[in-house]
Amino acid sequence: MYRIHVAAEKAGVSAQLLRAWERRYGLLAPDRTDSGYRLYSDDDVAVLRGAKALVDGGRSISEVARLPKEQLRRAGLGQPGGRPEPPNDLWQESALAAMARLDGTTLERLLLNVSAMGALPSVDICDRVLLPLLVAIGDRWEDGSLDVAAEHFGSAIIRRDLHALLETEGRRNAGAPAVVCACPEGDLHEGGLLGFAVHAAAAGWAIIYLGANTPVADMIAAADNSKALALAVSMTIAQSQASRRKMIDRLGGWKSGRSGRRVWIGGRAAAAKGKEWSSAGFELLADASLLHR
Numbered sequence: 001m002y003r004i005h006v007a008a009e010k011a012g013v014s015a016q017l018l019r020a021w022e023r024r025y026g027l028l029a030p031d032r033t034d035s036g037y038r039l040y041s042d043d044d045v046a047v048l049r050g051a052k053a054l055v056d057g058g059r060s061i062s063e064v065a066r067l068p069k070e071q072l073r074r075a076g077l078g079q080p081g082g083r084p085e086p087p088n089d090l091w092q093e094s095a096l097a098a099m100a101r102l103d104g105t106t107l108e109r110l111l112l113n114v115s116a117m118g119a120l121p122s123v124d125i126c127d128r129v130l131l132p133l134l135v136a137i138g139d140r141w142e143d144g145s146l147d148v149a150a151e152h153f154g155s156a157i158i159r160r161d162l163h164a165l166l167e168t169e170g171r172r173n174a175g176a177p178a179v180v181c182a183c184p185e186g187d188l189h190e191g192g193l194l195g196f197a198v199h200a201a202a203a204g205w206a207i208i209y210l211g212a213n214t215p216v217a218d219m220i221a222a223a224d225n226s227k228a229l230a231l232a233v234s235m236t237i238a239q240s241q242a243s244r245r246k247m248i249d250r251l252g253g254w255k256s257g258r259s260g261r262r263v264w265i266g267g268r269a270a271a272a273k274g275k276e277w278s279s280a281g282f283e284l285l286a287d288a289s290l291l292h293r
Contacts, residue, residue: 001031005172007040011048014115014122016168018048025065027051043073050076092136099137099154100146107157122165126198130165134158134191155191162194166209169201178206179230179264180223182214184247186237192267193234196285200232216247220254230262231255232285235269244273248280255281 007030008015021027028047030038040048050072054064064072091114098106115125137154140146146154181197183190190212197207208226210219223231231251239247255261263282270277274284 001039001041002045004030004038004040007038007045007048010045011052013048013052014168016164021048021051021061021065025061027061027065046076047072048076050074052076092133095133096136096140096146096154099150102150102153104153104157107154111157111161121202122169122198123202126162126165126195130158130162131191131195159191159194162191162198165198166194166201166207169198170207173201173204173206176204176206177230178208178226178228179232180208180210180219180226180228181232181234182210182219182222183212183234183236183267184239185213185215187235187269188212189236190234192236193232196232196234196264196266205230216250220250223254229260230264232264232266233270235265235267238269238272244276248277248282251282252280 002010004015004018008018011018018028022030028040028044030040030044032038047069051061051064053075054067054072055061091110095107095110098104098110111129114129134155137146137151137158141148141151179200181193181200183193193211194209197209201207208222208228210222219231219233222228231254233247233251251263255263264285265277265282266285270284271286277284
């Protein structure tokens with residue numbers, strides 16, 4: 001018997017998609033442990049793999065879920081449960097056009113398709129699908145080809161999907177060392193922070209996510225209350241020297257309060273003052289994938 005993340009990986013889908021197919025369409029009815037965790041058999045995996053093969057072939061999941069289980073098992077024969085290749089960026093134009101029309105249905109379908117029905121690993125969906133699209137939205141807003149309403153509309157959907165990835169990855173890390181993730185006060189751009197949090201969760205950290213516009217004192221209080229071993233701060237807006245000095249003093253005081261504590265700093269504003277942060281004993285992360293090394 002397999003827990004949900006193992007069963008999903010064997011079938012080539014995401015745990016999030018597996019839950020949706022169960023809840024909305026009754027595709028599977030797994031056993032549960034005394035603690036309420038789902039348990040899947042090899043037969044369940046075979047059914048799920050067949051359902052994925054039929055959906056990939058163009059049939060709707062609502063239709064597939066009504067098929068006899070034996071038909072689904074046959075459909076899954078010879079279907080690998082491996083990971084597909086991440087997409088290229090040609091789909092972005094269609095996604096941006098859907099945002100301009102405020103067409104959430106089309107946008108969500110595109111995102112689901114390019115993430116291979118959720119079968120890509122969370123970090124690939126984050127790095128190869130969601131974050132590049134978030135950057136493209138910002139570029140189009142800056143050049144005037146995407147208005148504010150469309151920018152807000154599309155960004156909200158992408159942030160929601162990043163939060164969903166974070167939730168999926170974070171469920172398996174209960175009891176693990178925790179990292180508090182935040183943007184400083186006045187910094188409202190949390191896309192990079194969400195990307196970092198997804199990578200940190202995939203690397204085994206428990207995530208305490210505070211998000212944008214968080215005073216340093218509240219970051220530290222959250223870290224103390226959760227007994228976190230790390231603080232991760234993403235900065236996209238340049239700060240004055242006095243503000244940086246104040247943040248360095250406060251974060252440095254927290255770091256030195258207990259052996260093994262770490263402070264990670266990232267974002268384009270942090271990179272511009274990298275030597276200053278590094279000389280304070282903080283770790284400058286230019287790329288969240290460094291967490292996996």
